[in-house]
Amino acid sequence: MRRELGTEALALVAPFALWGLAFALLYAGHGLACGVGVRPGNHDGLTRLLLALLLLVFLGLHAWLAWLFLRRWRRGSEGAVGFIRLAAWVLGVAAFATTVWTGAPVLFLTICS
Amino acid sequence: MAIGRGLPLRLHRELEPLWSAPAHRLGFLAAVNHSVIGLRFIKTAMLFFLIGGILGMLIRAQLAGPNTQFLDAPAYAQVFTMHGSIMMFLFAIPLIEGLALYLLPKLLGSRDLAFPRLSAFGYWCYLFGGAIMIVAMLAGVAPDSGWFMYTPLSSKPFSPGINADVWLIGITFVEVSAVCAAVEFMVTVLKVRTAGMALNQMPLLCWYLWVTSAMMLVGFPPLILGSILLELERAFGLPFFDPTRGGDPLLWQHLFWLFGHPEVYIIFLPAAGVISTILPVFAGRPIVGYTWIVAALIAQAFISFGLWVHHMFTTGIPHLSLAFFSAASLLVVVPTAVQIFAWLATLLKGRPRLELPMLWILGFFFIFVAGGLTGVMVAVVPFDWQVHDTHFVVAHLHYVLVGGFVFPMLAGIYYWMPQVTGRRSDQGLGRPAFWLIFIGFNLTFWIMHLTGLLGMPRRVYTYAPGLGWEWPNLVSSIGGFVMAIGFAMVLIDLLIQWRFAPHTAHNPWQAGTLEWGMATPVPAYNIASLPIVDSRDPLHRNPKLGASLAAGEGLLAGKRNEWRETLGVEPSSGKPDQVILLPGPTYIPLLTALAAAGFFITFLFGVYAGSAVFAVLVLGIAFIWAWESGSQAEPEPVDVGNGILLLPHWAAARPPGWWGTLFALVFNASLFVHLVFGYLFLWVIAPNWPPPRFIDSNWLVPLVTGAGLGVGAWASRRAVQRVTQGAPTGWALPTAAAAALAVFAGFAAVPLFLAPAATSHAYGAAVAVLAGYGALHGLLVLLASLFALLRTRSGFVSPARSQDVRNPDLLWRFTAGMGFVLLFLLHGMPLIGVP
Numbered sequence: 001m002r003r004e005l006g007t008e009a010l011a012l013v014a015p016f017a018l019w020g021l022a023f024a025l026l027y028a029g030h031g032l033a034c035g036v037g038v039r040p041g042n043h044d045g046l047t048r049l050l051l052a053l054l055l056l057v058f059l060g061l062h063a064w065l066a067w068l069f070l071r072r073w074r075r076g077s078e079g080a081v082g083f084i085r086l087a088a089w090v091l092g093v094a095a096f097a098t099t100v101w102t103g104a105p106v107l108f109l110t111i112c113s
Numbered sequence: 114m115a116i117g118r119g120l121p122l123r124l125h126r127e128l129e130p131l132w133s134a135p136a137h138r139l140g141f142l143a144a145v146n147h148s149v150i151g152l153r154f155i156k157t158a159m160l161f162f163l164i165g166g167i168l169g170m171l172i173r174a175q176l177a178g179p180n181t182q183f184l185d186a187p188a189y190a191q192v193f194t195m196h197g198s199i200m201m202f203l204f205a206i207p208l209i210e211g212l213a214l215y216l217l218p219k220l221l222g223s224r225d226l227a228f229p230r231l232s233a234f235g236y237w238c239y240l241f242g243g244a245i246m247i248v249a250m251l252a253g254v255a256p257d258s259g260w261f262m263y264t265p266l267s268s269k270p271f272s273p274g275i276n277a278d279v280w281l282i283g284i285t286f287v288e289v290s291a292v293c294a295a296v297e298f299m300v301t302v303l304k305v306r307t308a309g310m311a312l313n314q315m316p317l318l319c320w321y322l323w324v325t326s327a328m329m330l331v332g333f334p335p336l337i338l339g340s341i342l343l344e345l346e347r348a349f350g351l352p353f354f355d356p357t358r359g360g361d362p363l364l365w366q367h368l369f370w371l372f373g374h375p376e377v378y379i380i381f382l383p384a385a386g387v388i389s390t391i392l393p394v395f396a397g398r399p400i401v402g403y404t405w406i407v408a409a410l411i412a413q414a415f416i417s418f419g420l421w422v423h424h425m426f427t428t429g430i431p432h433l434s435l436a437f438f439s440a441a442s443l444l445v446v447v448p449t450a451v452q453i454f455a456w457l458a459t460l461l462k463g464r465p466r467l468e469l470p471m472l473w474i475l476g477f478f479f480i481f482v483a484g485g486l487t488g489v490m491v492a493v494v495p496f497d498w499q500v501h502d503t504h505f506v507v508a509h510l511h512y513v514l515v516g517g518f519v520f521p522m523l524a525g526i527y528y529w530m531p532q533v534t535g536r537r538s539d540q541g542l543g544r545p546a547f548w549l550i551f552i553g554f555n556l557t558f559w560i561m562h563l564t565g566l567l568g569m570p571r572r573v574y575t576y577a578p579g580l581g582w583e584w585p586n587l588v589s590s591i592g593g594f595v596m597a598i599g600f601a602m603v604l605i606d607l608l609i610q611w612r613f614a615p616h617t618a619h620n621p622w623q624a625g626t627l628e629w630g631m632a633t634p635v636p637a638y639n640i641a642s643l644p645i646v647d648s649r650d651p652l653h654r655n656p657k658l659g660a661s662l663a664a665g666e667g668l669l670a671g672k673r674n675e676w677r678e679t680l681g682v683e684p685s686s687g688k689p690d691q692v693i694l695l696p697g698p699t700y701i702p703l704l705t706a707l708a709a710a711g712f713f714i715t716f717l718f719g720v721y722a723g724s725a726v727f728a729v730l731v732l733g734i735a736f737i738w739a740w741e742s743g744s745q746a747e748p749e750p751v752d753v754g755n756g757i758l759l760l761p762h763w764a765a766a767r768p769p770g771w772w773g774t775l776f777a778l779v780f781n782a783s784l785f786v787h788l789v790f791g792y793l794f795l796w797v798i799a800p801n802w803p804p805p806r807f808i809d810s811n812w813l814v815p816l817v818t819g820a821g822l823g824v825g826a827w828a829s830r831r832a833v834q835r836v837t838q839g840a841p842t843g844w845a846l847p848t849a850a851a852a853a854l855a856v857f858a859g860f861a862a863v864p865l866f867l868a869p870a871a872t873s874h875a876y877g878a879a880v881a882v883l884a885g886y887g888a889l890h891g892l893l894v895l896l897a898s899l900f901a902l903l904r905t906r907s908g909f910v911s912p913a914r915s916q917d918v919r920n921p922d923l924l925w926r927f928t929a930g931m932g933f934v935l936l937f938l939l940h941g942m943p944l945i946g947v948p
Contacts, residue, residue: 009312009685016415023419027437034431035797036948080685083313083404090408094448098416101444105436112431 011072011088015065015095022058022099026051026106034112044111051111055103062099066092121663124641125632127672132224132637134698143698145229146637150236151215152533157236158208159604161243165199168192170597173557177590179578189574190257191276195250197260201376202284203243205518209383210235210294212525213322215533217298219628220316222307222646224639224679225695227300227769230702230738235293237706242286245714249279256280259572261373262343264354264365269347275717278347281340282717286709288337292780295329298322300772303684307627308645308668308757310687316626316649317400320407321386324414325379330776332375332418334784338791339368342882348719351871351878353791359875361799363428364791370421371787378417380514382410384521385452388474391528392456394624395471396463399650402455409455413448416441426497435494442492449485453478468622469543473524476551477516484512487562502572505565508558515554523603530607531621535633536614542606549599556592560585619659625650630659642667643680645755646687668754680753681762681769691765692751696741705734732896739900742770743917745908764913774920778927785931788886792879792938797948804876807943808867815940818859818887819933825852825894826929829922832901839912842905846918849925850898856932857891860884863939880939887935890928897921 033047069089077085134144144150171192175184184192214232218225226232249255256276258267267277302323306315343365345351352358354365393400400406422430422438456478465471487509491497500506531537564585569576576582620629630652631640642665648654655661665671669678669692681691708730715723748764762768796802825848832845863884864871871881897920904910904917 012411016412020415020418023437023441027434030431030434030437032797032948080311080313080687083311084685087404087408087411090405091411094408094412098412098441098444102419102437102440105433105440109433109436111433113433 009084011069012084012091015062015069015088015091016098018058018061018065019095019099019102022055023102025054025058026103029054030106030111038112040110040113047111048106051106055099055106058099058103059096062092062096066096068092120665121641121660124663124665124671125636128638128641129636131672131675131697132677140698142703143700145233145696145698145702147214147218147226147229147232148635148637148639150229150232151211151213153236154207154211154214154239157240157243158204158211161199161203161207163604164247165196165204166597166600168196168199170593172196173590173593175574176576176586178587179576179583181575184574186574187257190259190572191250191253191255193572194256194259194280195246198246198256198280198284200514201260201380202287203239203246205380205514206291207239207287208522209325209380210239210291212383212387212522213294213298216529216628217301217319217322218305218679219532219631219635219639220319220626221301221305222310222627222640222644222651223301223305224643224677225305226297227305227693228297228773229695230699231293231297231773234702234706235290235297237703238293238709239287239290241706241710242283242288242290242713245279245283245286245710245717249276249283254279261369262365263369264343264362267343267365268354268362278344278717281344281347282713285337285340286713288333289709291329292333292337295326295333296773296776296780298326299330299776300769302326304681304767304769304772305679305693306682306687307643308680308682308687308689310646310682312685312687313403314646314649314687317389317403317406318383318386321382321389321410324410325382325386327779328375328379328382328414328417330780331783332372332379334372334780335368335787336372338784338787339365339372342368342791344716345878345882348716349872351881352875353795353878355875356800358873359795359799359801359804360878361795361875363425364794364799366425366428367421367794368787368791370424371418373424374421375414375417377513378413381517382414384477384518384525385410387521387525387528388456388477389452390626391470391524392474393459393463394528394622395466395468395474396459397466398459398463400455401458401462402451403649406452406455409448409451413445416445416448420445423492423497426494427501432494439492439494443489446485446489453482469547470524470528472544472547473520473527476547477520477524480512480516480520480551480554482516484509484514484516488513500565502570503565504561504569504571507571508561508565511554511558511561515558526607528622529628530610531617532628532631532633532635534611534614535616536610537617537621542602542609546599546602546606549602550596551599553592553594553596553599557589557596558592560588560592564589620652620656625653627651630662632659632663640667641665642670642754644668668757670754673751678751680759681765689753689757689759691762691768692753692759693762693769699741701734701738701741705731705738708734736900740904743904743909743914747911748913760913763916768916770916771919771923774923778923781927782931785886785934788883789934789938792883795875795879796942799875801874802876803947804869804874806869807876808863808869808880808939810940810943811867814859814862814867815936817855819936821852821855821859821891822929822932822936825849825856825898826925828852829894829898829918829925832918833915833922836905836910836915836918837912842902842910842918846898846902846905849921850895850902853891853895853898855891856928857888857895860887860891860932860935883935883939887932887939890931894921894925894928897924 029051038044038047069092073085073089134140175181254275256279258272258277262280265271302319342353346353352360354360354362389400419441423442426435564582567581569582619633640662642662644662644667651658677695679693680689681693683690708727712724712727743763748760750758750760753759828845828848832842835842835845864881868880869877871877901918901921910917
């Protein structure tokens with residue numbers, strides 16, 4: 001019971017920690033690309049592709065996490081465990097949407113301008 | 114069961130002297146009780162608020178008309194810098210700390226916080242750090258580079274006096290207090306609750322304070338790091354922010370706003386927690402969407418760390434990166450809105466009473482939502498470019514901070530005043546004061562949006578006539594003085610209530626949380642016995658709970674062995690798992706803070722030998738502090754009541770000290786991550802790279818350091834295993850100590866023998882700081898290993914009492930992980946080269 005609760009409680013932090021990692025890597029990746037001389041018309045297509053792939057990987061991880069939390073929540077539970085499971089699922093879905101929203105500019109804005 | 118009248122009194126007479134400060138004349142200096150320390154924080158923060166408010170009035174007097182000569186430019190620069198610095202660092206954060214220190218144990222049904230001595234130490238650091246700032250202001254050498262101290266203005270060539278050093282050192286000293294408080298609150302909310310209080314039954318304010326504390330642990334290190342780097346540049350010429358030598362002023366902006374934007378939410382979230390606590394009481398029903406609010410505030414805390422660049426939209430960062438931060442800045446509205454709609458739904462589904470605290474909350478709704486809307490405007494990059502550094506931004510930030518913090522906090526003060534004083538909340542001056550502040554605030558800052566849109570920049574000490582800025586400035590100044598009169602009335606009102614208002618019932622608002630089940634004014638021990646709770650509003654379920662607890666019908670009733678007892682629980686379920694024995698009054702926190710003050714003041718005046726002496730003194734007192742904990746006797750189970758037997762905390766698997774070490778390491782990890790960020794930022798972005806030369810390649814130094822890290826971490830782990838098996842630690846701890854020496858020497862050798870001069874280029878400076886950080890950790894694990902060895906040989910360690918080897922082991926594991934990353938950065942990066 002105790003271990004189960006501890007694992008569930010970590011689930012509260014996991015979704016947005018993953019978003020934070022994705023956000024930091026996208027920003028750092030773009031900064032690094034501009035730092036090494038990528039400019040519009042100069043390797044910007046490749047940079048966009050790599051950043052988009054990074055975004056896709058994280059979206060996949062988010063989707064997996066949200067699905068996992070949904071399953072746990074549907075399994076049903078009351079008290080502290082039920083509360084944490086519902087909150088974790090809400091956070092999982094919110095973090096997925098957040099990653100889509102903050103990562104989407106990768107797909108259509110100019111790189112390194 | 115009928116409660117005898119004599120029993121509560123007998124318990125009170127037993128417990129009150131045990132939990133109070135010594136009665137003699139200087140006894141108050143030894144106080145560690147959370148109510149005493151919390152109220153000290155609140156009163157001191159109010160005093161700083163008065164000083165900051167007076168400075169604000171000076172600003173408005175100066176700007177009331179064009180070409181005013183009331184203040185000259187240098188004096189004006191000191192006044193606006195101190196106004197912002199005082200309000201952010203000496204008022205807002207400490208008021209939150211004070212509120213949490215005072216309330217948390219009461220809300221959680223415990224008798225004190227996890228580390229009472231740490232609370233007292235934090236207060237003295239705050240007081241001394243704040244005093245450095247105020248004394249400097251009275252001496253005419255106050256900081257004058259703006260409250261965010263942008264380089265190069267705050268660098269030595271452009272601020273040659275002591276002013277900027279006062280800010281860097283004074284604020285860092287105050288931040289020590291905030292970090293101590295954050296560790297304290299994290300552990301208290303997780304571990305020091307009453308029986309049965311599961312995570313989903315905690316009052317919402319505890320959730321808010323826990324999340325805020327986590328944000329402080331992660332968010333304050335970049336500011337502390339930035340302050341250290343800037344002070345190193347100013348004092349010793351290490352050019353972190355000097356572009357001519359490979360530094361970059363933008364690094365300061367990044368580090369400052371990595372702290373500065375989460376700071377806005379660090380200030381707002383506790384205030385939102387106050388609303389989530391008070392509003393349901395006056396709505397007459399439980400809060401709507403408890404789980405959704407918790408989820409929203411966790412999301413908000415994370416997203417708030419992704420907004421810092423929106424303060425830097427005009428610095429030339431590529432557009433795509435700006436878009437990331439613009440998107441995050443717009444998105445943070447969503448979790449805020451979840452909370453606001455939950456509050457509105459609670460009001461709609463309840464039967465609201467418009468008592469005075471509710472009036473302040475309604476004021477909050479209006480002002481904060483307006484501030485949020487202008488926040489959405491400045492989150493849009495093209496709009497921000499137009500209004501950047503104008504009075505529009507000044508208006509926006511005041512709407513957010515005054516609306517989102519001051520109004521809810523005043524609601525909280527009026528709400529909890531009867532709990533503190535035992536006297537009725539008087540409505541006499543409170544309502545007119547509210548209206549004066551509300552009208553005065555909007556007069557001052559609503560019109561200031563227009564002043565900004567008309568193009569008036571911030572931080573200019575005067576302006577010429579004919580620009581259209583005269584009348585909006587005059588209106589703002591009149592509004593400012595109206596607001597000041599309102600605040601003076603609030604102060605008078607609170608003083609009247611404190612001394613003269615009639616006594617009140619124990620629970621005048623019919624609230625359901627545990628603090629209202631305690632006697633008022635609250636005794637030093639909070640409650641004579643601890644409840645077993647099974648709901649979020651225990652007093653609604655059992656209105657007589659307070660009386661039965663006072664009569665000793667809960668857990669840990671009465672006094673035993675002169676111990677200051679409270680319960681420790683499993684973090685999630687709230688099931689009791691240990692009895693925490695808290696320390697009594699002591700002068701050690703004051704002495705440690707005095708030694709720390711000596712360190713900071715000697716550093717401020719460039720007496721570095723004195724700083725070294727005081728640093729050793731701090732370590733010496735900290736050793737005595739740490740030595741006083743634990744026990745040389747084997748633990749006996751303690752009967753806490755209801756047939757529950759628990760071990761004392763020093764024999765528990767996860768005592769508060771272990772959690773405290775863990776969260777201190779979270780702070781340290783954040784500091785390290787930001788240090789690495791700074792190093793990589795300079796490496797990739799800063800001008801004038803690559804440096805003239807990298808460190809000399811050498812295989813022996815990284816080999817010795819790496820071996821020290823690996824062997825030390827392994828030996829430390831081995832010591833823990835041996836202790837838990839009941840075997841002597843033997844050679845494990847001496848080996849760990851020897852390995853720590855190797856780590857220290859390996860890192861210290863880099864700047865001494867291998868790296869270019871630290872003053873020649875930002876690369877050398879960054880290497881010196883990274884290696885210094887590694888060497889410092891070598892020293893720390895050396896001291897920790899020796900401490901563990903001494904404790905083991907003095908009988909403090911056994912299979913049941915293993916914390917004295919477990920805590921150093923945590924530090925060793927962190928040092929090993931961090932150390933290998935450092936080795937790569939120092940010795941591996943030069944092999945890769947500069948992009």
